[in-house]
Amino acid sequence: MKLNHVVASLPLMGAAAAVEMTRYAAASDVEPAFATYLKELYASAEDTSATETFTDFFTPTGQLLVLGHVATGADAIVALKQQLLPAVGTKHWNHLPKATTVDSETAGQKTYQVLGVIETRFDGGNCSQAYYSSRFTVTKDAAGAAQLAPYTGGLAAYDEFIVDPPESPTHIPCGTL
Numbered sequence: 001m002k003l004n005h006v007v008a009s010l011p012l013m014g015a016a017a018a019v020e021m022t023r024y025a026a027a028s029d030v031e032p033a034f035a036t037y038l039k040e041l042y043a044s045a046e047d048t049s050a051t052e053t054f055t056d057f058f059t060p061t062g063q064l065l066v067l068g069h070v071a072t073g074a075d076a077i078v079a080l081k082q083q084l085l086p087a088v089g090t091k092h093w094n095h096l097p098k099a100t101t102v103d104s105e106t107a108g109q110k111t112y113q114v115l116g117v118i119e120t121r122f123d124g125g126n127c128s129q130a131y132y133s134s135r136f137t138v139t140k141d142a143a144g145a146a147q148l149a150p151y152t153g154g155l156a157a158y159d160e161f162i163v164d165p166p167e168s169p170t171h172i173p174c175g176t177l
Protein backbone atom coordinates (compact mmCIF):
# COMPACT_ATOMS: atom_id res chain seq x y z
CA MET A 1 0.00 0.00 0.00
CA LYS A 2 1.29 3.45 -0.88
CA LEU A 3 2.04 5.78 2.00
CA ASN A 4 -0.61 8.34 0.98
CA HIS A 5 -3.23 5.57 1.17
CA VAL A 6 -2.07 4.67 4.68
CA VAL A 7 -2.25 8.29 5.79
CA ALA A 8 -5.66 8.76 4.17
CA SER A 9 -7.07 5.76 6.05
CA LEU A 10 -5.82 6.82 9.50
CA PRO A 11 -8.98 8.67 10.63
CA LEU A 12 -11.00 5.52 9.91
CA MET A 13 -8.96 3.63 12.49
CA GLY A 14 -10.53 5.57 15.31
CA ALA A 15 -7.35 7.49 16.08
CA ALA A 16 -8.36 10.61 17.96
CA ALA A 17 -7.24 13.90 16.46
CA ALA A 18 -5.64 16.41 18.82
CA VAL A 19 -8.21 18.26 20.92
CA GLU A 20 -8.58 21.91 19.90
CA MET A 21 -8.12 24.28 22.83
CA THR A 22 -8.58 27.49 20.82
CA ARG A 23 -11.77 28.51 22.69
CA TYR A 24 -10.47 27.46 26.14
CA ALA A 25 -10.60 30.32 28.65
CA ALA A 26 -9.75 29.54 32.28
CA ALA A 27 -10.29 31.64 35.41
CA SER A 28 -7.16 32.72 37.31
CA ASP A 29 -7.61 30.10 40.06
CA VAL A 30 -7.50 27.24 37.50
CA GLU A 31 -3.95 25.84 37.33
CA PRO A 32 -2.29 26.09 33.87
CA ALA A 33 -1.75 22.28 34.09
CA PHE A 34 -5.52 21.76 33.93
CA ALA A 35 -5.50 22.66 30.21
CA THR A 36 -3.17 19.78 29.35
CA TYR A 37 -5.05 17.48 31.70
CA LEU A 38 -8.38 18.26 30.03
CA LYS A 39 -6.88 17.95 26.56
CA GLU A 40 -5.53 14.45 27.30
CA LEU A 41 -8.77 13.40 29.01
CA TYR A 42 -10.88 14.46 26.02
CA ALA A 43 -8.44 12.79 23.58
CA SER A 44 -8.99 9.51 25.47
CA ALA A 45 -12.76 10.04 25.67
CA GLU A 46 -12.91 10.69 21.91
CA ASP A 47 -10.81 7.64 21.01
CA THR A 48 -13.51 5.07 20.23
CA SER A 49 -11.23 2.14 21.10
CA ALA A 50 -9.74 3.64 24.30
CA THR A 51 -10.41 1.68 27.49
CA GLU A 52 -7.54 1.88 30.04
CA THR A 53 -6.15 5.11 28.57
CA PHE A 54 -9.48 6.63 29.62
CA THR A 55 -10.06 4.77 32.90
CA ASP A 56 -6.44 5.40 34.03
CA PHE A 57 -7.58 8.95 34.78
CA PHE A 58 -10.08 7.78 37.41
CA THR A 59 -9.66 6.73 41.03
CA PRO A 60 -10.61 3.04 41.65
CA THR A 61 -14.08 4.20 42.77
CA GLY A 62 -14.18 7.07 40.27
CA GLN A 63 -17.45 7.92 38.55
CA LEU A 64 -18.47 8.90 35.04
CA LEU A 65 -21.87 10.62 35.13
CA VAL A 66 -23.71 11.62 31.96
CA LEU A 67 -27.13 13.24 32.33
CA GLY A 68 -27.86 11.24 35.46
CA HIS A 69 -26.45 7.91 34.21
CA VAL A 70 -23.87 6.86 36.80
CA ALA A 71 -20.96 4.50 36.12
CA THR A 72 -18.68 3.63 39.05
CA GLY A 73 -15.31 1.93 38.55
CA ALA A 74 -13.36 1.09 35.40
CA ASP A 75 -15.63 -1.65 33.93
CA ALA A 76 -18.81 0.39 34.28
CA ILE A 77 -17.04 3.51 32.96
CA VAL A 78 -15.92 1.68 29.80
CA ALA A 79 -19.43 0.26 29.35
CA LEU A 80 -21.05 3.71 29.58
CA LYS A 81 -18.41 5.23 27.29
CA GLN A 82 -19.04 2.53 24.67
CA GLN A 83 -22.80 2.95 25.00
CA LEU A 84 -22.40 6.64 24.12
CA LEU A 85 -19.51 6.26 21.66
CA PRO A 86 -19.44 2.73 20.20
CA ALA A 87 -16.01 1.10 19.82
CA VAL A 88 -16.81 0.24 16.16
CA GLY A 89 -15.82 3.81 15.40
CA THR A 90 -18.51 5.12 13.02
CA LYS A 91 -19.51 7.87 15.46
CA HIS A 92 -17.00 10.60 16.30
CA TRP A 93 -16.80 13.22 19.03
CA ASN A 94 -14.97 16.52 19.12
CA HIS A 95 -14.92 18.48 22.38
CA LEU A 96 -14.35 22.24 22.20
CA PRO A 97 -13.93 23.41 25.81
CA LYS A 98 -14.62 27.07 26.59
CA ALA A 99 -15.12 28.84 29.95
CA THR A 100 -13.44 26.94 32.78
CA THR A 101 -13.79 27.86 36.46
CA VAL A 102 -13.30 26.39 39.92
CA ASP A 103 -16.68 25.14 41.13
CA SER A 104 -15.66 24.18 44.67
CA GLU A 105 -12.68 23.10 46.70
CA THR A 106 -12.06 21.18 49.93
CA ALA A 107 -8.87 20.02 51.70
CA GLY A 108 -9.05 16.76 49.77
CA GLN A 109 -10.31 17.68 46.32
CA LYS A 110 -10.91 20.41 43.76
CA THR A 111 -13.85 20.56 41.36
CA TYR A 112 -13.55 22.38 38.04
CA GLN A 113 -16.47 23.38 35.82
CA VAL A 114 -16.04 23.36 32.06
CA LEU A 115 -18.56 24.74 29.56
CA GLY A 116 -18.12 23.82 25.92
CA VAL A 117 -19.38 22.48 22.63
CA ILE A 118 -19.41 18.83 21.62
CA GLU A 119 -19.51 18.05 17.92
CA THR A 120 -20.82 14.66 16.85
CA ARG A 121 -20.19 13.29 13.39
CA PHE A 122 -21.40 9.98 11.97
CA ASP A 123 -19.56 8.38 9.03
CA GLY A 124 -21.69 9.20 6.00
CA GLY A 125 -23.84 11.54 8.09
CA ASN A 126 -23.84 15.15 9.17
CA CYS A 127 -21.87 16.96 11.84
CA SER A 128 -24.07 18.44 14.56
CA GLN A 129 -23.29 20.00 17.91
CA ALA A 130 -24.60 20.39 21.44
CA TYR A 131 -23.63 22.58 24.40
CA TYR A 132 -22.34 20.88 27.54
CA SER A 133 -21.64 21.76 31.15
CA SER A 134 -19.44 19.40 33.12
CA ARG A 135 -17.64 19.17 36.43
CA PHE A 136 -14.38 17.36 37.08
CA THR A 137 -13.52 16.47 40.67
CA VAL A 138 -9.81 15.83 41.14
CA THR A 139 -8.23 14.53 44.37
CA LYS A 140 -5.39 16.42 46.01
CA ASP A 141 -2.00 15.07 47.01
CA ALA A 142 -0.52 15.23 50.55
CA ALA A 143 0.79 18.74 49.85
CA GLY A 144 -2.73 19.93 48.99
CA ALA A 145 -2.20 20.24 45.22
CA ALA A 146 -4.79 18.92 42.75
CA GLN A 147 -3.39 15.81 41.00
CA LEU A 148 -3.34 17.11 37.43
CA ALA A 149 -0.90 14.67 35.86
CA PRO A 150 -2.89 12.83 33.15
CA TYR A 151 -3.48 9.04 33.52
CA THR A 152 -2.54 8.99 37.24
CA GLY A 153 -5.83 7.99 38.82
CA GLY A 154 -6.83 11.22 40.54
CA LEU A 155 -10.21 11.82 38.90
CA ALA A 156 -13.00 11.10 41.38
CA ALA A 157 -15.83 12.25 39.10
CA TYR A 158 -16.44 13.38 35.52
CA ASP A 159 -19.99 14.69 35.60
CA GLU A 160 -21.53 15.84 32.31
CA PHE A 161 -24.67 17.31 33.88
CA ILE A 162 -25.98 19.30 30.92
CA VAL A 163 -25.97 18.33 27.23
CA ASP A 164 -28.30 20.57 25.26
CA PRO A 165 -29.89 19.35 23.07
CA PRO A 166 -29.51 15.86 24.60
CA GLU A 167 -30.21 13.85 21.44
CA SER A 168 -27.59 12.85 18.89
CA PRO A 169 -27.45 13.96 16.11
CA THR A 170 -28.90 17.38 16.94
CA HIS A 171 -30.46 19.99 14.64
CA ILE A 172 -27.56 22.45 15.24
CA PRO A 173 -24.89 22.36 12.52
CA CYS A 174 -21.23 22.16 13.62
CA GLY A 175 -19.54 25.55 13.52
CA THR A 176 -22.50 27.36 15.10
CA LEU A 177 -21.28 29.64 17.90
Ligand SMILES: *[C@@H]1O[C@H](CO)[C@@H](O)[C@H](O)[C@H]1NC(C)=O
Nearest residue numbers: 126127128169170171172173
Ligand atom coordinates in the same frame (compact mmCIF):
# COMPACT_ATOMS: atom_id res chain seq x y z
C1 LIG B 1 -28.45 15.60 11.07
O1 LIG B 1 -29.14 14.42 10.68
C2 LIG B 1 -30.22 14.04 11.53
C3 LIG B 1 -30.73 12.70 11.07
O2 LIG B 1 -30.90 12.67 9.68
C4 LIG B 1 -31.27 15.16 11.55
O3 LIG B 1 -32.31 14.80 12.42
C5 LIG B 1 -30.61 16.45 12.03
O4 LIG B 1 -31.54 17.52 12.02
C6 LIG B 1 -29.40 16.78 11.17
N1 LIG B 1 -28.72 17.93 11.78
C7 LIG B 1 -28.18 18.90 11.03
C8 LIG B 1 -27.46 19.95 11.82
O5 LIG B 1 -28.23 18.94 9.82
